[in-house]
Amino acid sequence: MKILLLSPDLPYPSESGAALRNFGIIEGLSAAGHALTLLTFGAAAALSAANPLHQLCERVQALPQPQQSRLQRISTLLTSDSADMQFRLEDPAFRQVLDETLARQPFDLIQFSGLELGGYLGQIISGRRGAKIVYDALNAEAQLQATIAGVDRRRLDRLPAALYSRAQSRRLARFEGRICRQVDGVLTVSQEDRQHLSAYGGAPMFVLPNGIFARAYQPPPGNIRADKLLVFSGKMDYRPNVDAIEWFCRAILPQVLAAQPGTQLRVVGKNPHPRLQAVASGAAVQFSGWVEAIQPHLHEAAAYIVPLRMGSGTRLKILQAMAAGCAVVSTSLGAAGLNEQALGALILADEAAHFAQAVLALLADAPRRQRLGNCAREQARRHYDWAALMPRLLTAYRELGLE
Numbered sequence: 131m132k133i134l135l136l137s138p139d140l141p142y143p144s145e146s147g148a149a150l151r152n153f154g155i156i157e158g159l160s161a162a163g164h165a166l167t168l169l170t171f172g173a174a175a176a177l178s179a180a181n182p183l184h185q186l187c188e189r190v191q192a193l194p195q196p197q198q199s200r201l202q203r204i205s206t207l208l209t210s211d212s213a214d215m216q217f218r219l220e221d222p223a224f225r226q227v228l229d230e231t232l233a234r235q236p237f238d239l240i241q242f243s244g245l246e247l248g249g250y251l252g253q254i255i256s257g258r259r260g261a262k263i264v265y266d267a268l269n270a271e272a273q274l275q276a277t278i279a280g281v282d283r284r285r286l287d288r289l290p291a292a293l294y295s296r297a298q299s300r301r302l303a304r305f306e307g308r309i310c311r312q313v314d315g316v317l318t319v320s321q322e323d324r325q326h327l328s329a330y331g332g333a334p335m336f337v338l339p340n341g342i343f344a345r346a347y348q349p350p351p352g353n354i355r356a357d358k359l360l361v362f363s364g365k366m367d368y369r370p371n372v373d374a375i376e377w378f379c380r381a382i383l384p385q386v387l388a389a390q391p392g393t394q395l396r397v398v399g400k401n402p403h404p405r406l407q408a409v410a411s412g413a414a415v416q417f418s419g420w421v422e423a424i425q426p427h428l429h430e431a432a433a434y435i436v437p438l439r440m441g442s443g444t445r446l447k448i449l450q451a452m453a454a455g456c457a458v459v460s461t462s463l464g465a466a467g468l469n470e471q472a473l474g475a476l477i478l479a480d481e482a483a484h485f486a487q488a489v490l491a492l493l494a495d496a497p498r499r500q501r502l503g504n505c506a507r508e509q510a511r512r513h514y515d516w517a518a519l520m521p522r523l524l525t526a527y528r529e530l531g532l533e
Contacts, residue, residue: 136242140172158520213301232257270326275299320467336526347453361431367401370440385486428454436464452506475506
């Protein structure tokens with residue numbers, strides 16, 4: 131097949147969950163013999179000759195990501211009934227390149243990743259020339275904003291943010307519904323997301339979980355983990371991640387430190403939000419900022435924590451930690467989307483006291499940490515490696531009449 135892929139950010143280097151997912155899909159489709167064209171947002175400097183995207187795709191074009199100011203976002207909220215996400219990646223230059231790409235040759239499949247690119251769907255439909263159109267839903271976005279609003283409204287100082295998310299949720303539901311009804315197929319990252327998006331009716335839906343290249347996370351021979359190091363990773367200006375660390379530092383970490391002095395939390399990820407400084411002062415919490423590779427931090431961790439109270443889909447962070455052999459403590463929401471076998475390799479705790487107890491039990495039991503880590507690594511390899519997931523994607527395409 132000739133396939134046109136649209137992604138919200140450059141799939142390689144992979145600095146976001148969307149990028150990690152898209153690179154896995156690109157590599158799998160290329161290995162299956164399909165001819166790929168990629169249109170994306172990203173820094174042109176990252177597309178050097180050494181970038182593997184050039185070997186995997188027949189053509190790659192990246193445009194600078196448009197920047198939307200806070201004032202513009204507030205203006206959208208006040209002067210229209212549209213969701214902020216509809217315009218987040220709006221760019222006349224991207225529209226021109228998309229028109230040129232669609233006119234240059236016919237495609238069998240056009241697949242766009244993430245709801246932010248849904249604003250281009252009308253243009254895609256106009257230029258499709260018989261191509262099937264697939265929406266790769268990275269999240270059930272309306273449900274995600276509803277969950278965020280539900281958490282934020284518990285705190286008076288977060289009430290404005292809660293009201294914003296509640297308004298966005300209603301608007302996103304309208305936009306998301308239109309997208310799902312206009313495309314030929316929808317990919318969802320979890321069964322839970324499939325259930326939310328199926329409520330809109332329309333296109334057939336297929337579950338394709340997030341995946342990783344498990345070998346890339348395997349601990350080195352003789353790996354030695356720190357005894358009292360907890361690790362969390364993610365983009366640290368993303369609201370669910372910010373809330374997770376705020377909650378952990380306010381409600382859970384003091385209990386851990388009282389029983390295990392010297393325990394440290396390392397938060398690995400770019401753009402730490404200023405709000406985190408208020409709850410994470412002192413030597414017990416470290417912010418690494420951007421790192422070139424997450425693996426060394428995962429290999430050093432005594433345990434990996436996922437104290438998420440907001441979100442949807444399958445978290446790539448938890449798959450990375452599992453593949454790296456980490457013992458993982460997660461909320462139920464943080465582990466949502468994983469199958470029963472994978473869930474059996476984790477410790478789940480939703481209340482602060484239970485979460486703290488689970489962390490302390492792991493810190494006190496190195497053999498148990500090792501057993502859980504080994505089990506988690508095997509489950510990640512068996513169920514969430516791209517080698518295991520690509521057949522599901524190709525089967526979905528066949529069910530849509532594509533070969």
